[in-house]
Amino acid sequence: MTPAFEPEALSWYEGSARQRIAALVDPGSFREAVGPEERATSPHLALFDLPEQFDDGMIVGQAAFEGTPILVAAQEGRFMGGAVGEVHGAKLVGLLRAAKSLALDVLVLFDTGGVRLQEANAGETAIAEIMRALVEARLSGSRVVGLIGGRSGCYGGGGLIAGCCSALLVTEQGRIGVTGPEVIETNRGVEEFDARDRALVWRTMGGKHRYLIGGADRYVDDGPEAFRAAVRDVLAAPGRLDLATLDAEQARLERRLARFGAARDATDIWSALGVAEAQAVPGLSTQAFRAVALGRESAHDAR
Amino acid sequence: MTLAEILAGLFPEGHAVTVADGLILGHGPRPGGGRVHVLGIAEGTPLGIDGALALAGQVLAIVRSGDGAPILMPIDSASQRMSRRDELLGLNEYLAHLAKALMLAEAAGHPTLGLLYGRSAAGAFIATALATARLVALPGAHPEVMDLPSMARVTKLSLDVLTDKARATPVFAPGLDNLVQTGAIGAIWDPQRPLAEQMEASLAASHPGGDDRDRLGAERGGRPRAAAIAERVAAQVAGRA
Numbered sequence: 405m406t407p408a409f410e411p412e413a414l415s416w417y418e419g420s421a422r423q424r425i426a427a428l429v430d431p432g433s434f435r436e437a438v439g440p441e442e443r444a445t446s447p448h449l450a451l452f453d454l455p456e457q458f459d460d461g462m463i464v465g466q467a468a469f470e471g472t473p474i475l476v477a478a479q480e481g482r483f484m485g486g487a488v489g490e491v492h493g494a495k496l497v498g499l500l501r502a503a504k505s506l507a508l509d510v511l512v513l514f515d516t517g518g519v520r521l522q523e524a525n526a527g528e529t530a531i532a533e534i535m536r537a538l539v540e541a542r543l544s545g546s547r548v549v550g551l552i553g554g555r556s557g558c559y560g561g562g563g564l565i566a567g568c569c570s571a572l573l574v575t576e577q578g579r580i581g582v583t584g585p586e587v588i589e590t591n592r593g594v595e596e597f598d599a600r601d602r603a604l605v606w607r608t609m610g611g612k613h614r615y616l617i618g619g620a621d622r623y624v625d626d627g628p629e630a631f632r633a634a635v636r637d638v639l640a641a642p643g644r645l646d647l648a649t650l651d652a653e654q655a656r657l658e659r660r661l662a663r664f665g666a667a668r669d670a671t672d673i674w675s676a677l678g679v680a681e682a683q684a685v686p687g688l689s690t691q692a693f694r695a696v697a698l699g700r701e702s703a704h705d706a707r
Numbered sequence: 708m709t710l711a712e713i714l715a716g717l718f719p720e721g722h723a724v725t726v727a728d729g730l731i732l733g734h735g736p737r738p739g740g741g742r743v744h745v746l747g748i749a750e751g752t753p754l755g756i757d758g759a760l761a762l763a764g765q766v767l768a769i770v771r772s773g774d775g776a777p778i779l780m781p782i783d784s785a786s787q788r789m790s791r792r793d794e795l796l797g798l799n800e801y802l803a804h805l806a807k808a809l810m811l812a813e814a815a816g817h818p819t820l821g822l823l824y825g826r827s828a829a830g831a832f833i834a835t836a837l838a839t840a841r842l843v844a845l846p847g848a849h850p851e852v853m854d855l856p857s858m859a860r861v862t863k864l865s866l867d868v869l870t871d872k873a874r875a876t877p878v879f880a881p882g883l884d885n886l887v888q889t890g891a892i893g894a895i896w897d898p899q900r901p902l903a904e905q906m907e908a909s910l911a912a913s914h915p916g917g918d919d920r921d922r923l924g925a926e927r928g929g930r931p932r933a934a935a936i937a938e939r940v941a942a943q944v945a946g947r948a
Contacts, residue, residue, distance in 0.1 A: 435947060437939075437940045437943040437944050438936060438939050438940050444932070444936055447931055447932055448879070451872070451876055464940055464944075465944070466944055466947060473948070475944065490878075490930050490931075490933050491932055491933070493933070494921065494932065494934070494936040494940075495936060497921065497940075498937035498938065498939065499940055499941070501941045502940065502944040502945055502948075505945065506944070506945060506948050508948075517861075519852055519853075521852065521853060521858050521861060521879060522862065522879055524851075524852035524858075524879040525852060525877070525878055525879060525880075525888075525889045525929065526924070526929065526933070527852070528833065528886075529889040529890060529930065529933075530933065531837075532833055532837035532891065532920070533920055533921060535803075535806055535838065536810060536838075537918065539806075539807055539810045539811075540810075543810075543811075543814055560829070560830070561833060563799030563802075563803075563830075564799055564802050564830060564833055564834065565803075566799060566803070567800045567802065567803025567804065568803045568807055580797075580799055581798070582787050582793075582802065582829075583793075583798070583830075584861075586861060587861065588789045588790065588794070590856060590857050591789045591857060592790065596790060596791055597791050608791065608794055608795050617796070617797060619799075619800055647767065647811065647815070650763075650767055650807060650808055650811055651767060651771075653804050654760070654763060654764055654767055654804070654808075657756075657760055657801055658764075661757065661760065661796065664795075665792075667792075667795065670795060707800070
């Protein structure tokens with residue numbers, strides 16, 4: 405941390421993975437596992453003449469959150485868009501396995517475009533392992549909380565991992581999806597999705613929309629204090645995963661499909677949720693947005 | 708092999724498995740008594756919110772029934788359905804929900820076995836076959852993470868360069884053998900031998916140490932570092948706790 409770095413002034417969107425961790429957990433409490441000094445780099449990027457990074461874009465370790473031991477993982481969106489490769493993924497797998505054996509909760513700071521395509525098979529397999537380790541940790545009683553507000557959003561396999569978390573916290577800039585806009589456009593044409601239409605991207609995949617449909621549990625401002633308050637809040641909830649949880653998730657996802665399955669645009673959904681001026685939602689401040697979002701669909705911990 | 712041939716091989720005495728809207732649903736008898744639930748995707752169908760929810764509903768009904776019967780998941784799919792509607796409604800949640808349901812079934816005593824017999828890709832692959840505890844394939848299966856034109860768009864590399872590299876580089880190229888090397892696919896069945904026997908053998912294979920895909924990937928050379936790094940992270944964290 406440089407002397408000029410003031411954690412509370414951090415923009416989550418602009419910050420680095422290490423800055424986000426430093427600003428989120430108790431000051432000085434983070435201890436990294438397999439840190440950059442170990443030079444755990446990708447064995448595959450050299451094939452593409454691409455630069456390596458000593459942490460492979462994934463920072464994991466333990467810390468204290470308001471005095472309680474917790475595990476933390478953060479993706480570095482500035483390195484290859486936070487994409488998941490072999491080493492990057494394996495660090496999170498190891499952390500989640502430790503969460504299960506130590507019965508600790510986990511915070512995952514997402515910032516990823518999905519699988520790193522230069523090592524696609526290794527990355528895809530890692531995503532599957534992460535999901536299994538995450539679910540096994542949850543089945544043992546750990547809570548896994550996802551924080552989404554980085555530049556790269558949370559796409560591809562990252563979106564699926566997020567969907568396995570006990571709770572999701574999202575900022576306005578935090579986009580969550582599976583297929584990114586460019587890939588939809590490449591496969592289905594610009595008539596299906598115009599990837600250059602940024603307003604369309606934000607209202608289809610952005611934090612406000614996800615919060616309104618129950619795809620995220622807390623809508624937060626773009627800074628550490630807002631995330632801390634939300635983390636405190638969701639760590640107080642049960643966060644269990646069992647048949648009742650998934651039955652309830654089945655019911656809420658069926659309900660979403662029945663209510664909004666015919667909607668063409670996010671604004672149609674927002675209107676159906678009782679937002680009087682759906683067109684105005686993207687421009688609303690946090691406070692004003694929360695006020696119009698009272699009729700939103702809530703996941704009620706069913707995830 | 709076609710799905711009909713596979714089902715005939717798995718259940719020589721007949722079965723109650725049907726395909727509707729690209730989804731496979733039903734069950735068949737096991738040689739020693741009892742049944743196997745069969746749930747999957749056929750005909751190269753993309754997996755969208757509707758299909759994922761239907762499959763998850765079936766998995767949860769099986770868990771609720773508590774019959775302890777295994778779940779076989781044959782997969783011949785496209786990728787996740789790529790559309791504005793699917794993304795608008797939160798496809799990530801629907802796919803994750805299906806994956807969680809499969810993992811819950813395994814934990815609740817229903818052994819899950821994926822059988823990749825055709826294509827599969829990306830999110831559809833992760834939410835189905837890769838979410839089962841044992842994954843096998845038949846020769847001719849063709850898994851991929853992303854089609855090369857989409858990969859070209861995302862990586863900003865030309866399609867020619869990618870096609871060239873795909874021939875030389877197993878870690879990123881589509882294909883069955885490449886995903887066997889990473890450990891994602893445990894074994895390839897022999898179509899010349901009775902499939903019913905091979906299914907029983909795969910179901911009996913135990914996983915004492917839990918998820919062994921990273922260890923397999925190290926043994927097979929497709930992922931030289933993953934297992935060691937995961938182990939090292941867990942050990943360092945535990946050592947300080």
